[in-house]
Structures are given as C-alpha cells and as structure tokens.
Amino acid sequence: MQNNSKKWFVLTSIGEILFFLLLWQVLSITSWFPTYVSSPVEIFSRIGEMFADGSIYPHVGISLYRTILGFLLVVLIGTVLGMLAGFFKPIGNFFDPLISFFNPIPKIALLPVFLVWFGVTDVTRILIIFTSAFFPCFIATLDGVRNINKLYLWSAENMGASKFKMLWRIILPAALPKIFDGWRVALALTFVMMFSSEMIGTSTGHGLGFMILNADSYGRVDIVLAGVFIIALLGFIFDRLLILLRNRVLWWSER
Template identity: 40%
Template structure:
C-alpha cells in the first residue's frame, strides 16, 4: 500500500527529467558536427568551462555581484509591496491612491524604465537595484492586497464581538489570512528579480552574470554563456527553495494543506 505513492513520485521524476536529458544528449551528440551552429555546445564542455570559471574565481565574483543586486532589489520591492498592500487593504484612502498607479504602471515592461532610472541614478548598482525593486513591487502589492481583502468577514466580526481592537484583528486575523497569497506574490517577485537582473546588467555593468553573458556572446564563447545562464538558474532555484521552506514553516500550523503543497 505504501509503495504506490513512491512509485508515482518516481514516475513523475522520470517524466520531468526525460525532456532535459534528451536535449542534453542531443547537444552532446551533435556538438561539433558539420553544419551545426557554434552555439550548440556539448554539455561536457560546458561542465569543464564551469569548473574552470569556478576555480579561477571569476564566476564566483560575478555571481556574488548579481546575487547582491537581485536580493537587494527583491527585499526592497517586497517590503514596499507587502507593506503598502496591507495598508491599502485596511485603509480605503490608501487603496484609492495606489490602485490607479499600480493599474497604470503594472503593464509597462520595467526594463523600459531603465534609461530613465539610469538618467536619474547613474550606471551604478543603485539603478539596477531600484529597477529590480520596481519589478518585484507590483506582484507582491497585488497579491498582498487581494489576499488581505479575502479575509473571511465572519472571522473579523467574531474577533470584534470578543472585544478585539483593530490592531489585534489586523495582526491575528487579517495578516494570517493573507499569508498564502503574500507568499504567492513573493515567489513571483523573486523570479522576476532574476529576470530583470539579466536585463539590467546588460547596460553599463562591468561585472555580474548578465555582463558575463554579453561578453561571452561578443567573444563567441558560448560555453561561458551557458555556464553563466546555468548559474543564474541555480541561484533562482535555490532562492525559491529557501522561500518555500520559510513558507512551509510559517503556514504549517495555520494552513496545513497550504504548507503541504509547498
């Protein structure tokens, strides 16, 4: 009886790995063949280049620079998104002020704002962090706002009938009810922070994984390019896993079903 779920999990893993393994095998077999483009690089060559860049320290320094920008922008955007989203959920005047701004600016590609931000803040890390923060702000704000507004009215009235004040209701009823949706926004914002990071580092940057990809493309070193792309993917994957662990711990007591899906 207990082996059936394990077998299903194993089948899902195999199904999920089938396409990536087939793609890697095809790249390995066709790399260097006549008529194949130069960007088809053997995975073994990519692995060797990745190891060389790690040993030399170049990949580590670029990864640290990119991680600093991405995490700084994520934390800044998430703080403002969650904070203002909760404020707008409990204060109608704040919602009336922020809702038109968010509705207007959310569809705008954030990378389109990079020239304006660079004009204001220069080519340094500040402009990149601000751009990432803007990208993170919108999904966290929207998910937080609607998560808090979805709090069951019966819970609020029950707390009021027992004499609870507004701050207590916010802290013990509204905020816990909004947590699942808040984490949905945080995961979306975290993914966007790495997407925007690459675009931000393409302009006026002397380090970082995005800059490494551009330099590799100019030098036609596609093995370097793939190594940098893999590093960005690994950073994003590990960051998402950490966020899921935090989510699971915070929701375990209040939302066992939600935590189990993490």
C-alpha cells in the first residue's frame, strides 16, 4: 500500500511539471508571453548545447563547490552548537539573545563587511552562504534537543550515563527528525545565497550566478532561464538525496 502511494506521488509530481511546461510552451507559441521570454523548447535546447560544448561545466562545478562547502560547514557547526545549546542551559542562555538579535538581519547586508575583510574571493561567498543557512540549522537542532522527553534523560542519568553518552546515544537520535528538517531549510538557502554571492565581482569568473548576470547584460534571456533551471534542478536533486538519507537513517521513525 505504501509503495503504491509513493508511485502515485511520483507520477503526480511528474505530471504537474510536464503540464506546467506544456502550458508555458503553448502560451509562448500563441504569443501570450512577450517574445523575449524564451519557451521551454528553446531553454532546453540551450541547455543541451551548453552541456555538449562543455561551457556549462566550470560554472556548475564552482557553484556546487561553494554550495556544498557552505552547507557542510552549516551542518557541522550549526548542529554541534545547537545540540550543546539545547543540552547545556548556560550555553543556551548565552546563544538565545544572539540568535534573536542576528537572525532577522538580511545576511546579504553583511556582504560589504565581508568584501572589506576578505575581498572578492570564495571566502566571502562561502561566508555569505554559511551565515544565511546557519540559523535554520541551529534553531531546528536547538528545538529538537529541548523537546526530547525528559524521561529518557532521567533514565540515562539513573543508569550512570555520562554527558557524552547521553548526547551521542539519546539526544542525537531523538533530535534527528527535527535536525533533518533544519538541514533541508538550510540546503535550500545555500542554493539561494550561492546565486546572490556569485553576483559580486562579475567582470571575470565562473559560477551559475555569474553566468546568469553576464547573459542578462547581453540580453540572452534563454541563457538566463537556462541557468535558473539548472539551479532549480541541482537544488531538487540534492534535496531528494537529503530526503533519501533521512529515510535511511530514520527508518524507525516511519514505524
């Protein structure tokens, strides 16, 4: 029954995407869209050409490098600090006002500061990605730890478990569903901020953000939309991979 439900979900999702693309193509043919808005056929044709001549690979490669590195830093630092802040009350009290103060700040507003400190480098771009995605990861982990049933912790203490064992054997597994939710939000933000960060220093360079902005300056809407589609596709693939990892790690949660 569950397999049939998953197959139906996949088929429905594919059908929705195909219907959207077909409607877009029909509206382009019938001139409901402006002539400068490329149709799906033109966009996919351009994507095929870029993959065939190899011009897209440097842009995809450097963008994935910045995105994945930023995401891994978020997962490592945000998850560890979130667990410590949720488990140890003094650490949580230290971070609570800082998170409440800095979280609402648009992280792209920090870009001039990072540019002064680090210049137009990958360090600046990765820092922007990291600061944007850190807060959802940290907050989700913090909430996951604080919402654990206290009976689990009391039982472990009565059996003589050390703080480290409680963190590793009880708190981490119990908080993982919430942690994965934070990771998914953080992953989406890394792709959003990857594009924003690559729009700086665009006279020369590589990256999907650079490619899109450069194409826009020449009026190549087909390349702009092709770049947007590739970013969306990469984000979708990595989100599905994260969900697959979640289902493998949290196989017990479905039961």
